[in-house]
Amino acid sequence: MKKKKTNQFRENIVEQLELPKDLMLGAVLLSVTGQKEVLIENYKGILEYEDNMICIQTKDCRIKIFGMHLMVAYYTNEEMKITGFIETIQYEA
Structure with missing residues (x-):
């Protein structure tokens, strides 16, 4: 429960200061180009x-x-590129 409050507190600060969530919280960032590629x-x-x-x-x-x-197609420690014919992207908690 304490960890959830800490995460919520961090998210509120990042949002109030209008900081990029991907950098400050380590949030995943997906860039989809049509149905051909995804950059994660x-x-x-x-x-x-x-x-x-x-x-x-x-x-x-x-x-x-x-x-x-x-x-x-390639991957580094920070990002990867997936190519092919993309039909669906699904998020699981």
Whole structure:
């Protein structure tokens, strides 16, 4: 319970000061370009990697990307680019 209050306090400060949430809170940032690519910033790791689904762990949730011919074009410690035909992006708590 204490951790939840601390996180809420941080979020309120970041919001009041109009600071970028992705930098200050480590929030995941997705940039989707049409149905061809997704750029994911602030991820922790790849949990599953298949031709039709890639599951990514972030600080707060899991992100599942469904489609066809999906592949990780590149990744660094901070970001990764997924390409292919993207049909659905799903967030799981």
